[in-house]
Amino acid sequence: MSHDLNMLSVFALVAEERSFRAAGERLGVSRSAVSQTIRRLEESLGIALVRRTTRSVSLTEAGEQLYEDVAPAIAGLRSALSQTEQWRDRPRGLLRLAVSSIAERFLSGPFLAGFAQANPEIQLDITVTDEEFDIVAEGYDAGVRLGEVIEQDMIAVPVAGDERQLTVCSPAYRDRSGIPLHPADLAGHRCIGWRPSPRSAPYRWEFAEDGKEFRVTVAPEITTNDMALMIKLAVAGAGITFGMEESFRPFVERGELVVLLEDYSPRFAGFYLYYPSRRNAAPKLRALVEYVKQYKWQDRR
Secondary structure (H helix, E strand, C coil), X not given: CCCCHHHHHHHHHHHHHCCHHHHHHHHCCCHHHXXXXXXXXXXXXXXXXXXXXXXXXXXXXXXXXXXHHHHHHHHHHHHHHHHHHHHHHCCCEEEEEEECCCCCCCCCHHHHHHHHHHCCCEEEEEEECCCCCCCCCCCCCXXXXXXXXXXXXXXXXXXXXXXXXEEEECHHHHHHHCCCCCHHHHHHCCEEEECCCCCCCCCCEEEEECCEEEEECCCCCEEECCHHHHHHHHHCCCCEEEEEHHHHHHXXXXXXXXXXXXXXXXXXXXXXXXXXCCCCCCHHHHHHHHHHHHCXXXXXX
């Protein structure tokens, strides 16, 4: 026969307090409700557990034995619940993130180091990947992607503001091969392309003209899934490449790369931290969301 475990927890309180009234006060219910619960437990077991008088409550021999048997388990459950409640208020534990490789400012040392320092009980596990997958099914707490590829049922928080993609090459390539004056001219140039995975086609370069967006399919001489390699090749004069402004900024500022076709490179909504809609998000995730919202992104350009 199955028994309601809640009745056993009420019985344990009565055994500890030797009072229906005191047990009710701990539970936030009436003396009568406690008495009725004990009566139902006795009826389900077919034996008396408690002696009741107008002045006192004591346990029968069967009640003493039952309390002796269940008390350690009840105490263990209370301890487990108490430990679990601590997670409600303290940002702690393993926080798994899937982050796009081109989310430069999110992946920057200052942002992640600052978050880790502010939350010493959180352990970050970051997978840098450009493959699209269900973060929930794969066991991640959150992800960082461009807003256009995030599922509609996710909560999305902006990271770092608007972005734009740029076309760049080295001064040596420019001087040797000239520059395209329109994105259509890229067909006559050596290009370094990007793909998110071995099974994907090379990324089509995105531009805009007179308020209308369009894509150009280039035929790259070199294709890779590694932006760092693309930049190295471009700096070395291997051709023209295309990617996020933040990835190229240090190289442009040092004069190692020059920007091309800038008039065709509009700004757009950039990266978002996204996570599943849950009523009770873990404190570790809430801490990251708040840190993203409060971080002074514009000051870190």
